[in-house]
Amino acid sequence: MSRMDSAIRVRSLVKRFEDLVAVDGIDLDVRVGECFGLLGPNGAGKTTTIEILEGLQRPTSGEVELLGLPWKAHASELRARIGIQLQETELYDKLSAQETVRLFRSFYPRRIAVADALAQVDLTDKKDAWVQKLSGGQKQRLAIACALVSDPELFFLDEPTTGLDPTARRSLWEIIRAMRSRGRTVVLTTHYMEEAEKLCDRIAIMRKGKVIALGTPRELIARLGAEEIVEVESEPALPASFFCAIPGMAGVHADGAGFRLSVREMHATLPLLVDALRERSARASRLTTRTATLDDVFVELTGTSMGEEDAIAEQARAAAQAGRGGRRRSRAETEEPA
Amino acid sequence: MSVADLPIVQLLLVRVREMWREPGVLFWVFGFPILLAVALERDSGRVDRLDASEEKVEAAGQRYIDFLLPGLLGMNLLSGGVWGVGWALVLMRTRKLLKRFAATPMRRGDLLLSFVLFRIVVSLIEAAFLVAFGILAFHLWPRGSWAALCALVVVSALSFAGLGLLISSRAQNSQTAAGLMNLVTLPMFLLSGVFFSAGNFPDWMRPLVKALPLTALNDGLRAVILDGKPLAALPLELGILAAWGIGSFLLALRVFRWT
Numbered sequence: 001m002s003r004m005d006s007a008i009r010v011r012s013l014v015k016r017f018e019d020l021v022a023v024d025g026i027d028l029d030v031r032v033g034e035c036f037g038l039l040g041p042n043g044a045g046k047t048t049t050i051e052i053l054e055g056l057q058r059p060t061s062g063e064v065e066l067l068g069l070p071w072k073a074h075a076s077e078l079r080a081r082i083g084i085q086l087q088e089t090e091l092y093d094k095l096s097a098q099e100t101v102r103l104f105r106s107f108y109p110r111r112i113a114v115a116d117a118l119a120q121v122d123l124t125d126k127k128d129a130w131v132q133k134l135s136g137g138q139k140q141r142l143a144i145a146c147a148l149v150s151d152p153e154l155f156f157l158d159e160p161t162t163g164l165d166p167t168a169r170r171s172l173w174e175i176i177r178a179m180r181s182r183g184r185t186v187v188l189t190t191h192y193m194e195e196a197e198k199l200c201d202r203i204a205i206m207r208k209g210k211v212i213a214l215g216t217p218r219e220l221i222a223r224l225g226a227e228e229i230v231e232v233e234s235e236p237a238l239p240a241s242f243f244c245a246i247p248g249m250a251g252v253h254a255d256g257a258g259f260r261l262s263v264r265e266m267h268a269t270l271p272l273l274v275d276a277l278r279e280r281s282a283r284a285s286r287l288t289t290r291t292a293t294l295d296d297v298f299v300e301l302t303g304t305s306m307g308e309e310d311a312i313a314e315q316a317r318a319a320a321q322a323g324r325g326g327r328r329r330s331r332a333e334t335e336e337p338a
Numbered sequence: 339m340s341v342a343d344l345p346i347v348q349l350l351l352v353r354v355r356e357m358w359r360e361p362g363v364l365f366w367v368f369g370f371p372i373l374l375a376v377a378l379e380r381d382s383g384r385v386d387r388l389d390a391s392e393e394k395v396e397a398a399g400q401r402y403i404d405f406l407l408p409g410l411l412g413m414n415l416l417s418g419g420v421w422g423v424g425w426a427l428v429l430m431r432t433r434k435l436l437k438r439f440a441a442t443p444m445r446r447g448d449l450l451l452s453f454v455l456f457r458i459v460v461s462l463i464e465a466a467f468l469v470a471f472g473i474l475a476f477h478l479w480p481r482g483s484w485a486a487l488c489a490l491v492v493v494s495a496l497s498f499a500g501l502g503l504l505i506s507s508r509a510q511n512s513q514t515a516a517g518l519m520n521l522v523t524l525p526m527f528l529l530s531g532v533f534f535s536a537g538n539f540p541d542w543m544r545p546l547v548k549a550l551p552l553t554a555l556n557d558g559l560r561a562v563i564l565d566g567k568p569l570a571a572l573p574l575e576l577g578i579l580a581a582w583g584i585g586s587f588l589l590a591l592r593v594f595r596w597t
Binding site (some may be wrong): 054055056076079080084086087088089090091092094095099102103104105106107108109130146 | 343344345347348349351352355356359360433434435437438439440441442443444597
């Protein structure tokens with residue numbers, strides 16, 4: 001990839017906080033015009049990574065270049081050329097949507113009309129409504145309008161759909177697709193595998209500060225060696241070895257009370273599974289089939305699902321805070337490394 | 339590009355809109371000092387009447403209300419500066435708006451400048467309002483020049499905006515910030531001669547009390563309003579206010595957190 005095509009170039013990026021490594025030596029290349037997803041459970045280092053890319057946190061070590069320019073020497077130029085939506089920004093409650101966009105617009109040398117920015121996020125009807133009157137999805141769209149208004153070449157969206165209802169999520173997906181179709185580069189972090197599959201050209205899966213997989217959604221799923229999944233619970237419960245013995249089985253993972261089976265050819269393996277259960281006089285109390293998703297990739301790579309990792313991260317965080325008597329809570333809130 | 343789209347103008351508009359659209363703030367800025375003046379004046383009136391022989395005490399310039407009104411103005415300017423600047427900045431930090439601004443090419447000084455300019459304008463309006471109230475309700479005409487009064491108010495606005503900025507420069511949540519602001523303002527309300535003369539404190543305390551910015555402002559306001567002193571007669575008061583202002587700004591700029 002030549003310099004011209006590179007929107008983001010990261011080499012050996014490390015971010016260390018007092019007692020933990022939030023980003024542990026990652027390399028990333030994002031091409032101009034692609035939608036790139038950073039995925040992973042809570043505490044994987046996504047937000048720290050994206051905030052370093054946005055110039056909001058300084059890396060402990062490593063190189064970061066945006067649009068061919070290193071952050072250090074070109075901070076103000078880069079700030080003018082990127083558009084940002086942060087996790088959890090609350091805009092002024094008592095400003096209207098268009099007043100808010102106009103405020104942000106005033107900071108940038110390059111500008112589009114306020115009305116255009118609002119139209120792109122479908123908020124024209126709400127232009128005079130105060131921020132406090134907007135729904136969660138509308139607020140998030142307004143935050144994106146504030147990023148759009150400088151017509152940036154590169155967008156950073158940090159969990160843009162977290163906490164939104166399905167309709168609001170879908171309308172944000174449309175906005176993100178529209179950015180891409182105008183040739184803009186988009187980097188987004190998300191929690192939702194399904195969202196990344198739908199939106200992203202390429203994905204990096206992060207875990208504990210490292211990139212553990214990188215590729216197109218299709219490549220990552222193909223890496224499973226099996227694109228179909230059977231979820232099964234039996235009565236009486238049978239051991240993993242029983243399922244492993246069935247021909248055509250590519251992977252067996254415990255999943256709640258039952259198992260999640262990766263299967264190469266559903267039509268060949270499913271009858272064998274049913275026969276094997278019958279031979280053991282066992283009954284399938286639950287049996288569903290579906291195609292593999294990125295979540296299955298995550299399970300395959302880590303042995304746990306993202307939801308479970310989140311729960312573990314939450315527990316560790318709660319324990320750490322209790323142990324420290326809340327002393328460092330303020331830092332955890334601002335930088336969210338753990 | 340129109341003037342209205344300059345960052346500083348847009349940032350000032352935020353300040354104006356936030357205040358104008360929050361009726362509660364308008365009450366605390368304009369209504370509260372007047373209620374306090376009326377309540378305390380009535381109270382002191384009763385005491386005075388016991389002392390019925392002293393008719394002269396009622397002459398303009400020597401009544402309790404004459405002493406009280408400049409003090410209330412000083413108190414209002416202090417709390418307006420500290421809370422108006424500090425509280426707004428802490429909310430912007432906890433709401434991650436400061437961080438969002440830091441990610442734009444906005445010149446960081448523009449944000450601070452918007453707070454300072456806003457406080458200067460609001461302080462002048464607050465002062466005009468209270469002085470007008472004094473004239474209408476108590477025939478208390480300032481004896482000194484309007485220019486001297488305005489200059490004192492502007493210097494105090496800068497000084498107190500600096501204090502607000504310093505107090506809010508690192509606070510990560512609104513409770514901490516509120517505690518700090520009370521810690522700074524409440525002792526001054528008591529010590530700096532708002533309700534009673536600061537001259538009654540023991541000798542060892544007087545230099546400390548004298549060095550407080552609210553004492554300097556109250557002494558200055560009384561000198562101009564009651565004694566008709568010119569600005570040139572108040573180098574100490576202006577110096578103390580300026581020193582607090584400049585000191586807090588310099589320190590705040592070094593320690594201010596955007597995240």
